[in-house]
Amino acid sequence: MAGATRRPYGVVTRGTTNPNRLRRVDNWIVATCGDLLRGAPDPLVVDLGYGATPVTAVELRARLATGVRADVRLVGLEIDPARVAAAAPAADPPGLTFARGGFELAGLRPVLVRAFNVLRQYDESEVPAAWRTMTAALAPGGVLVEGTCDELGRLGGWLLIDADGPRTLTLAARLATLESPAELAERLPKALIHRNVPGERVHDLIRALDDAWLAAAGYAPFGPRQRWLRAVQSVKDAGWPILDRPTRWRHGELTIPWPAVQPR
Numbered sequence: 001m002a003g004a005t006r007r008p009y010g011v012v013t014r015g016t017t018n019p020n021r022l023r024r025v026d027n028w029i030v031a032t033c034g035d036l037l038r039g040a041p042d043p044l045v046v047d048l049g050y051g052a053t054p055v056t057a058v059e060l061r062a063r064l065a066t067g068v069r070a071d072v073r074l075v076g077l078e079i080d081p082a083r084v085a086a087a088a089p090a091a092d093p094p095g096l097t098f099a100r101g102g103f104e105l106a107g108l109r110p111v112l113v114r115a116f117n118v119l120r121q122y123d124e125s126e127v128p129a130a131w132r133t134m135t136a137a138l139a140p141g142g143v144l145v146e147g148t149c150d151e152l153g154r155l156g157g158w159l160l161i162d163a164d165g166p167r168t169l170t171l172a173a174r175l176a177t178l179e180s181p182a183e184l185a186e187r188l189p190k191a192l193i194h195r196n197v198p199g200e201r202v203h204d205l206i207r208a209l210d211d212a213w214l215a216a217a218g219y220a221p222f223g224p225r226q227r228w229l230r231a232v233q234s235v236k237d238a239g240w241p242i243l244d245r246p247t248r249w250r251h252g253e254l255t256i257p258w259p260a261v262q263p264r
């Protein structure tokens with residue numbers, strides 16, 4: 001039935017959000033997906049599930065417009081019609097609009113989708129179908145950035161996913177308040193959060209990072225950034241296929257290919 005296929009796919013969940021909560025992932029998107037957006041014939045981006053207020057959608061549009069290309073078009077999609085109505089005053093067409101939609105992306109063909117703190121409230125078993133639905137709607141070569149963070153955006157974890165599935169996991173922390181990398185386990189993406197148990201690769205990674213952080217305690221007097229850089233380098237030296245260079249690590253990030261952490 002045509003009406004059934006138009007129904008947004010998903011369920012309304014808590015709308016918790018906060019200004020600047022998603023700055024870490026946004027800065028990573030600008031750095032990592034900037035070229036993809038710059039080369040796109042239509043620089044359309046979707047922020048899926050922006051929440052009770054559209055503040056993080058407004059911020060993503062601003063970061064992309066200043067950091068990547070001024071003509072970026074961001075559409076905030078929400079499954080809750082009341083949240084779509086509430087966001088209307090923040091619209092700034094054509095660069096920023098809001099509409100109702102779910103994982104099917106409301107018929108849009110974006111080159112990039114950010115879906116943050118959305119799948120966290122679903123069951124783990126629902127994740128693969130949600131990924132498949134979103135990536136099937138992407139423009140050719142497009143990507144999905146799907147992840148989770150804490151309420152203030154101090155700790156986060158996200159996956160870069162394309163039509164072939166997940167490519168990388170990124171962990172990110174505000175180093176000034178990080179006591180131990182083990183805290184990152186609470187903010188793993190939904191596909192991994194229940195896998196921080198012995199025998200799973202992501203558990204081994206977080207343990208290796210935690211051990212390296214402890215071993216790098218001597219760097220603490222030089223600041224948490226130096227300590228993190230040392231810890232990430234040690235994890236890499238131990239054989240973990242850490243990606244990127246220290247220029248990204250210094251932001252409190254660590255990115256690793258999906259096969260190194262995917263559930264067994």
Ligand SMILES: C[S@@+](CC[C@H](N)C(=O)[O-])C[C@H]1O[C@@H](n2cnc3c(N)ncnc32)[C@H](O)[C@@H]1O
Nearest residue numbers: 010013015016017049050051079102103116117
């Ligand atoms: C916790 S809020 C996240 C807000 C914002 N992205 C952030 O990270 O701060 C989750 C939002 O996702 C929306 N949502 C849940 N499933 C959805 C779906 N399938 N499609 C669109 N929105 C969805 C909920 O209605 C809710 O407003």
